[in-house]
Structure formats: C-alpha cells, structure tokens
Amino acid sequence: MPGNNSRFTWKIMMFSSFNGKQHSSHEFTVGPRKWNLVMYPRGDGIGExxxxxxxxxxxxxxxxxxxxxxxxxxxxxxxxxxxxxxYEIKDEHLFLDDSTVGQPLLLPLEELNNISRGFLVDDEIYLGVEFFRISNN
Incomplete structure (x- = not known):
C-alpha cells in the first residue's frame, strides 16, 4: 500500500488561459516512483x-x-x-519504465464547461489521483 501519501490534487487557476496542447503538474512521489498528471484541455488523439x-x-x-x-x-x-x-475513473496498470496512461475521451468539453456541473468554477479546476495499491514486480 502506498501509505499516507496516496492522493494528489492539482489546482489549476485561470484554466481558460491555457493555450498549449498539454500541461503537466509538478512531480510528486507515491511508493517507489515519481508521478505527474497530464491534461489536454482541448483533448488529445481521438478526443481532440x-x-x-x-x-x-x-x-x-x-x-x-x-x-x-x-x-x-x-x-x-x-x-x-x-x-x-x-467525475472519476478507476483503473489499474503495470507501469514499465516511464509510461503514461489515461483517457483521451475522459469528459466531453460540453460537460466540462457546463456551469451547473461544477467542474469549472471561477475559471478554476481541480484534478486528482488516488492510489489504492502500488507494488513492484
């Protein structure tokens, strides 16, 4: 188990000002690895x-x-x-060396920008990851 550092939350202010294709959080440590979150505000791959x-x-x-x-x-x-x-998605993955996994179609932009859904409030968004188990093979 990863212990007390099993969650990481990334607060993004001025979300609408992100002009680039992708943006990454700073690195954080859980278990034996360093991690970071990566977002594509306007989609990636099939979600672009x-x-x-x-x-x-x-x-x-x-x-x-x-x-x-x-x-x-x-x-x-x-x-x-x-x-x-x-909005959550649970997954498991065997990470080899440095690798990235996630969802190119996580949430339609129409849902993300819908004020009543509460994902974007005052141009701020909170993204996170919660680890339930980490083990080395």
Whole structure:
C-alpha cells in the first residue's frame, strides 16, 4: 500500500488561459516512483476538439537499484466543486519504465464547461489521483 501519501490534487487557476496542447503538474512521489498528471484541455488523439483528456504519468524511479515494473491501482478524478459529484475513473496498470496512461475521451468539453456541473468554477479546476495499491514486480 502506498501509505499516507496516496492522493494528489492539482489546482489549476485561470484554466481558460491555457493555450498549449498539454500541461503537466509538478512531480510528486507515491511508493517507489515519481508521478505527474497530464491534461489536454482541448483533448488529445481521438478526443481532440471534443473531450477533456487526462493522464497519469510514471516518471523516474526513486531508487538507484535495478528498475522493476510497478503495478498501480488508482482513480483519476475531476472534482465537482459545487455538489461533490466528482467525475472519476478507476483503473489499474503495470507501469514499465516511464509510461503514461489515461483517457483521451475522459469528459466531453460540453460537460466540462457546463456551469451547473461544477467542474469549472471561477475559471478554476481541480484534478486528482488516488492510489489504492502500488507494488513492484
């Protein structure tokens, strides 16, 4: 189990000002790895132009020893700031070296921008990941 550092929340202010294709959170450590979240505000791949795309990226290992595979069971989350009806997707993945996994079609842009859904409030959005289990193979 990852212990007390099993959640990471990324607060993004002035969301509408993001002009580039992708944006990444700063790195954080859970288990033996460094991670970061990656978002594509206007979609990526098959979601480009119609969906919010959201990914978990496994960065370099923390240790200097031999690199091993890391199994992670986690949940990616877009926080509903009004009703706490968060949009979540639970997944598991065997991370090899540095890899990125996620959803190019996570949430339609129409839903993301719908004020009543509470994902974007005062041009701020909260994204997160929660790890349920991490183990090295």
């Amino acid at each position: 132009g119609n969906s919010f795309s959201f990914y978990l990226n496994a960065s370099d290992y923390m240790t200097n020893g031999p690199k091993t595979k890391t199994m992670a069971i986690y949940k990616l989350r877009i926080y509903d700031q009004l009703k706490r009806n968060h």
